[in-house]
Amino acid sequence: MKEAIQPRTLKTRARLIDAARQVISETGYGALRVEEVVQRAGVAKGTFFAHFRDKDALMDHLIGVRIDACLDDLAAAPAPATVADMVATLDPLMQLMTCERYVFDVIVRHSGAAAIEEIGPIAMTFHKLQHVLENWVDSASFRRDASPQILAEGVQAFMVNAMALNFCALSNTTPLSQRLEPYLSLWLKPD
Amino acid sequence: MKEAIQPRTLKTRARLIDAARQVISETGYGALRVEEVVQRAGVAKGTFFAHFRDKDALMDHLIGVRIDACLDDLAAAPAPATVADMVATLDPLMQLMTCERYVFDVIVRHSGAAAIEEIGPIAMTFHKLQHVLENWVDSASFRRDASPQILAEGVQAFMVNAMALNFCALSNTTPLSQRLEPYLSLWLKPD
DNA sequence: CAAATAAAATGACCGTGGTCAATTATGGAG
DNA sequence: CTCCATAATTGACCACGGTCATTTTATTTG
Numbered sequence: 001m002k003e004a005i006q007p008r009t010l011k012t013r014a015r016l017i018d019a020a021r022q023v024i025s026e027t028g029y030g031a032l033r034v035e036e037v038v039q040r041a042g043v044a045k046g047t048f049f050a051h052f053r054d055k056d057a058l059m060d061h062l063i064g065v066r067i068d069a070c071l072d073d074l075a076a077a078p079a080p081a082t083v084a085d086m087v088a089t090l091d092p093l094m095q096l097m098t099c100e101r102y103v104f105d106v107i108v109r110h111s112g113a114a115a116i117e118e119i120g121p122i123a124m125t126f127h128k129l130q131h132v133l134e135n136w137v138d139s140a141s142f143r144r145d146a147s148p149q150i151l152a153e154g155v156q157a158f159m160v161n162a163m164a165l166n167f168c169a170l171s172n173t174t175p176l177s178q179r180l181e182p183y184l185s186l187w188l189k190p191d
Numbered sequence: 192m193k194e195a196i197q198p199r200t201l202k203t204r205a206r207l208i209d210a211a212r213q214v215i216s217e218t219g220y221g222a223l224r225v226e227e228v229v230q231r232a233g234v235a236k237g238t239f240f241a242h243f244r245d246k247d248a249l250m251d252h253l254i255g256v257r258i259d260a261c262l263d264d265l266a267a268a269p270a271p272a273t274v275a276d277m278v279a280t281l282d283p284l285m286q287l288m289t290c291e292r293y294v295f296d297v298i299v300r301h302s303g304a305a306a307i308e309e310i311g312p313i314a315m316t317f318h319k320l321q322h323v324l325e326n327w328v329d330s331a332s333f334r335r336d337a338s339p340q341i342l343a344e345g346v347q348a349f350m351v352n353a354m355a356l357n358f359c360a361l362s363n364t365t366p367l368s369q370r371l372e373p374y375l376s377l378w379l380k381p382d
Numbered sequence: 383c384a385a386a387t388a389a390a391a392t393g394a395c396c397g398t399g400g401t402c403a404a405t406t407a408t409g410g411a412g
Numbered sequence: 413c414t415c416c417a418t419a420a421t422t423g424a425c426c427a428c429g430g431t432c433a434t435t436t437t438a439t440t441t442g
Contacts (some may be wrong), residue, residue, distance in 0.1 A: 109296070114292075154378070
C-alpha cells in the first residue's frame with residue numbers, strides 16, 4: 001500500500017504550472033488553451049488531466065494563489081477606520097478579481113464549494129477574506145448592533161455585486177470602489 | 192433593401208423553442224444538447240445558430256420568459272409589509288432561479304449585459320425586478336433614509352448572495368429564504 | 383540484478399459547441 | 413410565369429475540453 005508521490009510528479013506539475021503562467025502572461029487567462037500549456041510543458045494532454053481534474057482546477061489554483069497573496073497584503077495593512085478607507089483598501093483585491101471577465105467568472109464559480117471535500121483554493125480565499133473583514137468590521141467606527149460575521153458577509157455580497165456590475169454596460173463608467181462605497185456606508189453605518 | 196422576416200423563420204424558431212422545451216422537461220436545462228434540439232426540431236445544426244447566437248442565447252430566452260412570468264405574479268401580488276413577508280414573496284422567484292445549478296449560472300452570466308445593444312431577456316428581468324423591489328421598499332415599514340433605488344439594489348445583491356450560497360456545501364442545509372431574512376432585516380430596517 | 387508491482391505518462395479518440403461556403407426556398411419585379 | 417436578389421437552410425468541418433486503454437518509467441521484493 002505505497003502511496004508516496006514520486007519527485008517526477010512534482011516536476012511535471014511544476015512544469016505545467018510554469019507553462020500556464022507563461023501563456024497567461026502573454027495572452028491572458030481567458031485565452032489559455034490546455035493544448036498550448038501541454039505543448040510548452042512538453043507533456044501529453046492526458047498528463048495534464050492526471051494533475052488537474054479539469055481546466056478549471058488549474059485556474060482555481062493559479063487565481064487562488066494570486067488572491068491569497070493579495071489577501072496577505074490586506075491582512076498586513078492596518079484595519080481601515082472609515083468606509084472610504086475600507087473601499088480603498090479593498091480596491092487592489094477587486095481589481096485583481098476583475099482583471100478579466102473570464103477570471104471573475106471562474107472566481108464566482110468557485111467561491112462556494114459544491115461539496116465539502118471539494119473546497120478549492122479560491123473557496124479558501126473567501127474564508128480568509130471573511131476573517132479579515134470580520135476583524136475590520138469589529139471596530140468602534142462601525143455599527144455594533146449586528147455580529148461581525150453577518151456584517152462581513154454583507155460586505156462580501158456587496159463586493160461581488162459591485163464587481164459583477166463592472167462588466168455591465170450600463171454602469172461600467174463608474175470605478176469599482178466608487179460603486180461599492182454607498183452600499184457599505186449604508187450597510188456598516190446606519191443612522 | 193427588404194428585411195421582412197419570412198413566416199418560415201418564425202415557424203422554424205418556434206419549432207426550435209418547442210423542441211428545446213420538450214428536452215428540458217425531460218432531462219432538465221443542464222443536460223440539453225443542441226444536437227438533440229435540432230434533431231427533434233427536424234432542422235440542421237447550422238439553422239440553430241442562425242436563430243440563436245449560441246446555446247446561451249437560447250437559455251437566456253427560455254429562462255428569461257419563465258422569470259418574467261414569475262415577476263408578473265410578484266408585481267400583481269400586494270406589496271409585502273414586513274421583511275419576513277418580502278422574503279416569503281420572493282421565494283418562488285428564488286426557487287425558480289436555483290432549480291438547477293446550471294440555470295443559476297446562466298442567470299448570473301446574463302444578469303448584466305456586457306454591451307448596451309446586447310441586453311437580453313434575463314438582463315431585462317433584473318431591471319423589472321429592480322422596479323418591483325423599489326416599489327416594495329418605498330413604504331413606511333422600511334427605512335427611509337436611503338433611496339428606494341439603492342435599497343432595491345441591495346436586496347438584489349443579497350438575493351444573489353443567498354442563492355449562490357445555496358449551492359455551497361457548507362450552508363445548503365438552510366432553506367434559501369431563511370438565509371436571506373437576516374440580511375434584509377439589517378438592510379431594510381436598521382435601528 | 384531480475385522479476386514483479388505500482389505509478390506516471392501517452393496519444394488516439396470522443397462529445398459537444400460553433401463556423402461557413404455552398405445550396406435551396408421565398409417573394410417581388412417585369 | 414420567369415427571373416433574380418435575398419433570406420434561410422444545410423451539413424461537413426473545426427476547436428477545444430476531456431477520457432481511457434495501453435505503454436513507459438520508477439520502486440520494491442526476492
